[in-house]
Amino acid sequence: MAQGFLALILHAHLPYVRHPEYEYSLEEKWFFEAITECYMPLLMVFEKLAEERIDFRLTFSLSPTLLAMLEDPLLRERYRQYLQRLQELARLEEERTAGDPDFAPLARLYRHHFDTVADYFNRYNGRLVNAFRKLAEMNYLELITTASTHAYLPLLMLQPESIYAQITNAVQYHQAIFGEMPRGIWLPECAYDHGLEDIISELGLQYFITATHGVLYASPRPKYGVYSPILTKSGVAVFGRDPETSKQVWSSQEGYPGDYDYREFYRDIAYDLPLDYIGPHLHPPGMRSDTGIKYYRITSEGLEYKEPYRPERAREKAALHAGNFMFNREQQVKYLSAVMGRPPIIISPYDTELFGHWWFEGPQWLDFLCRKIAYDQQHLKLITPGEYLDLGYPLQLSNPNPSSWGDKGYHEFWLNGSNDWLYRHLHKAAEEMIALATTYPEAEELQKRALCQASRELMLAQSSDWPFIMTSGTMDNYARSRAENHLIRFRSLARQINEGTIDPAWLSALEQADNIFPHLDYRLYQSFESTVPVELTAGAGML
Amino acid sequence: MDHTEKSYLPRGEALPQYYAEDRLVILPRDPYNIFAYWELSLPTREALKEKVGAEQWPGVTFLLRVCKYTWDSEEVVESYFDLNVNPEHDNWYISVQDADRLYHVELGWKLPQGSFQKILRSNSVRTPRDSLSDLIDEEWQLPDWKAQKLFRRISLYHLSSAELFRRPKKIK
Numbered sequence: 001m002a003q004g005f006l007a008l009i010l011h012a013h014l015p016y017v018r019h020p021e022y023e024y025s026l027e028e029k030w031f032f033e034a035i036t037e038c039y040m041p042l043l044m045v046f047e048k049l050a051e052e053r054i055d056f057r058l059t060f061s062l063s064p065t066l067l068a069m070l071e072d073p074l075l076r077e078r079y080r081q082y083l084q085r086l087q088e089l090a091r092l093e094e095e096r097t098a099g100d101p102d103f104a105p106l107a108r109l110y111r112h113h114f115d116t117v118a119d120y121f122n123r124y125n126g127r128l129v130n131a132f133r134k135l136a137e138m139n140y141l142e143l144i145t146t147a148s149t150h151a152y153l154p155l156l157m158l159q160p161e162s163i164y165a166q167i168t169n170a171v172q173y174h175q176a177i178f179g180e181m182p183r184g185i186w187l188p189e190c191a192y193d194h195g196l197e198d199i200i201s202e203l204g205l206q207y208f209i210t211a212t213h214g215v216l217y218a219s220p221r222p223k224y225g226v227y228s229p230i231l232t233k234s235g236v237a238v239f240g241r242d243p244e245t246s247k248q249v250w251s252s253q254e255g256y257p258g259d260y261d262y263r264e265f266y267r268d269i270a271y272d273l274p275l276d277y278i279g280p281h282l283h284p285p286g287m288r289s290d291t292g293i294k295y296y297r298i299t300s301e302g303l304e305y306k307e308p309y310r311p312e313r314a315r316e317k318a319a320l321h322a323g324n325f326m327f328n329r330e331q332q333v334k335y336l337s338a339v340m341g342r343p344p345i346i347i348s349p350y351d352t353e354l355f356g357h358w359w360f361e362g363p364q365w366l367d368f369l370c371r372k373i374a375y376d377q378q379h380l381k382l383i384t385p386g387e388y389l390d391l392g393y394p395l396q397l398s399n400p401n402p403s404s405w406g407d408k409g410y411h412e413f414w415l416n417g418s419n420d421w422l423y424r425h426l427h428k429a430a431e432e433m434i435a436l437a438t439t440y441p442e443a444e445e446l447q448k449r450a451l452c453q454a455s456r457e458l459m460l461a462q463s464s465d466w467p468f469i470m471t472s473g474t475m476d477n478y479a480r481s482r483a484e485n486h487l488i489r490f491r492s493l494a495r496q497i498n499e500g501t502i503d504p505a506w507l508s509a510l511e512q513a514d515n516i517f518p519h520l521d522y523r524l525y526q527s528f529e530s531t532v533p534v535e536l537t538a539g540a541g542m543l
Numbered sequence: 544m545d546h547t548e549k550s551y552l553p554r555g556e557a558l559p560q561y562y563a564e565d566r567l568v569i570l571p572r573d574p575y576n577i578f579a580y581w582e583l584s585l586p587t588r589e590a591l592k593e594k595v596g597a598e599q600w601p602g603v604t605f606l607l608r609v610c611k612y613t614w615d616s617e618e619v620v621e622s623y624f625d626l627n628v629n630p631e632h633d634n635w636y637i638s639v640q641d642a643d644r645l646y647h648v649e650l651g652w653k654l655p656q657g658s659f660q661k662i663l664r665s666n667s668v669r670t671p672r673d674s675l676s677d678l679i680d681e682e683w684q685l686p687d688w689k690a691q692k693l694f695r696r697i698s699l700y701h702l703s704s705a706e707l708f709r710r711p712k713k714i715k
Contacts, residue, residue, distance in 0.1 A: 021551075155570055158666060193571070194669060216697060219643075219676035223683040225693050243697060335696070339689045396683040402571065402671035410573035410671055420634060423570065424580050428562055484558050485551070492553045506553065513551050 002381035004333025005345040005388060006373070007239070008366075009209065011186050012039065012352035013063035013150050015465035015482075016516050018075055024284030027478065031069055032082045032283075035128070037292060038356040040117045041363040043131045049370055050140050056370040057382040059142045060132065060352075061186035063150050064170045065463070067129060067177055068516045076126040082283060083121065087114045089281035089291060093269070096277075102308035106295050109311055133178050142384035145174040146186040148517065152414045152464035154193035154402060155423055159430035161437075164199050165524035166459065169517060171203050176519075183386040184208060188464045189414070190241065190349075190405035197400070201234035207385050208238060209349055210400055213409060215240025217401035224396075227336050227344035229385070231395040238400045239385050244332060245348040248325060256321040257359035260298045261313045265358055267296040267306055294360075318361040322368035323376075330379045345388050349405075418476070419467035425487050426462060432494050433458050437525035440497070449511065450502045451522035454493040456514050461486035489514070561633075567650050567663040574642030574673040579607060580634040581650050581663060591652065591662070603652050605630045608659060609637055612645040617667070625659065643672040 014034060017027035049056050069075050090111035097103040124130050135141040147153060147166040156162055167185065174182045184207040185200055192210045200208060207229065215226045215238055222230050226240035249255055256262075268290045270282060279286045296306035297314070329346060336344035355362030373382055406413035415423070436451060443451050461483050469479035489510060496502045567581040583591075592600055606625045613621040628635060628650075639646060647667040651659045675694065685693065 158568065212697070213672075217672040217675060219672065220678040220680040220683065221676040223680075223685055223690075225697050227693075336693070339685070339693050396680065398680075402669070408573060411570070412572050412576075415570060415572050415578055420578055420580070423578075424562075424568075424582075425558060427568060487558055488552055488556050491558075492556050503553075506551075510551055 002333075002343060003337045003379045004329075004343045005381050005383040006329055006333075007057075007059060007345055007347050007383050007385055007388065008369075009059040009061065009186075009347065009349035009385075010042070010352040010355070011061040011063075011146070011349055012066055013061075013146065013188075014066050014069065014353075015463045016065040016068060016149065016460060016514075018069060018072060018515070020074055020513060026283075026289060026475075028075065028078065029082070029283050029289070031075065032079050033290070033292060033357060034353055035070075035079060035121075036083065036086070036114070036117055037360075038353050038363075039128060040120050041356045042352065042366070043128065043135070044116070044120060045363050045367045045370075046135050046140060047131070049367065050135065050138055054371055054374045055382075056140060056374060057142070057384050057387065058140065058370075059144060059184075059384045059386075061144045061146050062129075062132065062174075063146045063186075063188075064148045064173045065150060065516065067173065070128050071177070072515070080121070080126065083114065083118050085281050085283070086292065087111070087118060089278070090114050090293065092277075092281070093293060103295055106309055106311070107293075110293050129177055136178060136180070142184075142386050143174070143178055143180075143182060144184040144186055145170045145182040147188050148173070149459045149463045150188040150465060151459070151462035152188055152191055152411075152467065153196055154191050154404075154411055155415060156426065156430065156462065157193055157195060158427055159434060160195070160199065161434045161525050161528060162430035162458070162462070163196070164528075165455065166462065167199055167203055167205075168524050169459070169520055171205070173517060183389075186349075189468075190214065190403070191411065191414070191464075192238075192400055192404070193402045194399070197232040197234045197236045197238070201232070201236045206237060206389060208236065209347060209385070210238055210240050211403045211405040211409060212241045212243045212246075214238065214400045214403040217403070218398040219401070220396075220398050222396060222398055224340050224342075224344070226347065227340060228342070228393065229345070229388070229395055230398040230400065232400065233397065237385070237389055237395060239345070239347045241349055241405065242346045244328070245325075245346060248328065249348075249350060249354075256325075256365065257354070257362070258298065259317050259321070260300060261310070261317045262298055263294055263309050263314060263360040264296045264298045264306055265294065265360070266303060267294055269293045269295065314361050315364060318364040319368045322365050322372055325365075325369060326372050326377060326380070330377055333379055342393060345383065345385075347385070413471050414464060414467045416471060418473070419470040422467055422470075422483055425483075429458050429461065429487055429490050429494075433490070433522075433525045434527050436494060436497060437522050438527040438530045441523065441526060441530070443522075446502050446504060446507070447497060448522070450493050450497050450507055452520055453507060453510050453514070454490050454497065455520050455522045455525060456516055457486045457490035457493065457510075459520075460514060460516065461490065486514070565663055567648065567665040569637075569646070569648050569665045569668050571668045571670050572636065574671050575639055577609075577637045577639055577646060577648070577668060577670070578634065579637055579648050579665065582633060583650075583662065587662065595652075595654070599654055602655050604655075605650070605652050606659060607635060607637065608649040608651060608661070609639065610647050610649065611639070611641060612647075612667075614644065617645055639670060642670050642674070645669045 019025040093107040097107045136143045148170040151166050185205050190211045229237040229239045270288050270291045297309045299307045466479040466483040470476045561582045570578045605628050610620045610623040613619045648665040649661045650663040651661040
């Protein structure tokens with residue numbers, strides 16, 4: 001019997017960045033990079049572990065916007081072309097560096113990496129969701145959902161119907177893709193406020209995850225701190241993030257990813273090589289932006305002096321760090337189980353995009369960690385939150401505390417001078433959407449299409465990513481115009497619906513452009529006070 | 544293709560600054576700050592001006608009245624304080640004293656010697672807690688020395704993300 005449990009939770013999310021109107025967009029490249037550097041490398045690690053029958057469990061939260069992009073034919077085709085260009089570049093790099101003792105092996109490594117992910121992508125015919133689904137069916141992964149467009153829920157609570165729509169559509173979409181209802185939900189940015197649990201519980205979800213102080217500062221005081229979930233009055237379990245494990249992986253001082261032997265993220269060949277050579281292979285061509293081919297290791301604190309990357313050394317470090325992480329968790333569960341008198345659960349959630357993108361060796365580290373936990377110790381067991389609930393430990397009734405995992409721990413990163421102007425408009429649009437859905441409960445054909453498109457535009461405007469980017473200050477023009485444009489489209493649709501002047505050509509164009517959630521049902525927005533019963537489509541019919 | 548077509552916006556449409564309505568909304572930002580935004584529609588402003596009279600009007604000040612409820616109720620306002628606001632402003636960050644308290648805000652006006660006249664009332668919000676709850680469920684209690692061991696260990700590592708992140712958190 002294990003003395004304690006470790007739940008590794010990877011949250012995978014990107015905003016919906018699909019731009020058919022442009023040949024190249026930097027934002028689509030975020031998505032392409034995440035597929036190449038994070039999602040596929042991680043999937044390959046998990047499949048290898050599964051093949052070797054290594055007992056491991058992970059929880060994966062896949063945002064509906066990310067799933068929709070993974071399933072989108074245009075983006076899949078564009079990704080294929082993007083990857084081909086990368087493969088070509090890697091071949092050129094092999095030629096260019098031939099004979100160089102430092103760089104030739106690295107160029108070979110990237111060429112091999114891109115070829116491998118291309119094969120993997122083709123093996124699934126570009127449908128990576130099927131790789132996730134397979135691993136979930138084999139019980140290695142527990143797949144959970146999050147709000148449809150990753151809306152920052154605590155700041156939208158004034159119109160609870162719009163929260164209900166965000167979550168219900170997410171659950172239905174998840175079910176349509178994976179054939180199963182998710183057991184839990186990842187709250188976007190771990191952001192919680194009183195009342196969310198009621199909607200979550202009504203939809204049959206069993207748990208959600210908060211920042212440390214979401215559970216630690218719950219009231220009454222949680223007997224076991226964050227090392228057991230608490231139970232809300234509405235019957236949903238709440239798991240709080242373990243602060244020790246976040247620190248070990250994230251900390252700027254002591255975190256693993258900053259190790260000098262690991263690959264330096266900020267030194268990319270896109271900036272080092274002459275444009276006439278590398279230009280045609282950039283995305284968009286001729287514009288210097290990361291290729292993903294990076295030949296140096298972190299080496300030192302500064303950005304100036306960098307030494308060539310040594311994959312073997314980095315690999316040894318990843319193994320060492322996995323061992324260290326495991327050792328610390330063993331000590332932690334021994335300590336905690338003695339205090340608690342029952343096995344603790346350590347909740348370790350991370351952004352998936354850390355693994356492979358920022359921290360190149362992240363997938364390797366995870367691989368070593370799963371193997372070591374399976375073979376090198378006895379105190380610790382990997383578990384998912386759902387499996388932990390199945391163990392049936394009695395849970396303490398307590399109210400979680402409003403919080404987020406963002407800077408300062410509450411809502412400030414999403415509500416400050418750079419983005420607070422947005423909420424006036426988001427609230428107004430949600431209010432209008434509720435009014436529309438309540439006024440036209442049985443719309444047909446063109447009107448129905450316009451109402452559904454209005455719902456899509458509202459959801460897209462609600463992404464937490466826009467206020468997040470406005471605060472971080474890079475690409476903030478993009479974020480601002482995305483939020484504004486979706487709101488303007490929403491308003492124009494609303495006006496046309498109310499005036500009976502829907503423009504079919506424009507509506508079709510919008511449906512093509514913002515094509516997320518093709519079966520989104522606008523009636524999800526009906527006022528909670530309205531009594532018109534509706535039957536919602538669920539399951540495979542959603543696709 | 545011009546930019547308008549590329550962004551699928553109907554010609555001439557833009558996001559309005561205001562919605563021609565009366566509204567006061569508050570959002571909790573953290574245990575000690577509440578964000579308020581408001582709009583006073585033109586007809587409301589005009590009606591107010593008329594009520595006050597042209598002579599008195601220059602002396603009018605606008606105020607936010609921040610009302611705090613008693614600890615355990617959602618009905619009883621325990622105390623309030625007023626903040627002067629510039630009538631041209633449409634939002635404000637309000638510092639409040641208590642975490643884990645219910646607040647609502649009223650927007651109103653007064654004359655130099657007059658009393659507060661309410662125009663709008665906001666929704667209510669509860670500020671988040673910023674410490675362990677004092678409320679203990681006796682059936683869910685560790686012996687003191689054990690509880691201390693547990694919570695001391697958690698607080699040792701409980702860092703804000705600002706201390707944790709050196710690199711940007713996301714692909715952005």
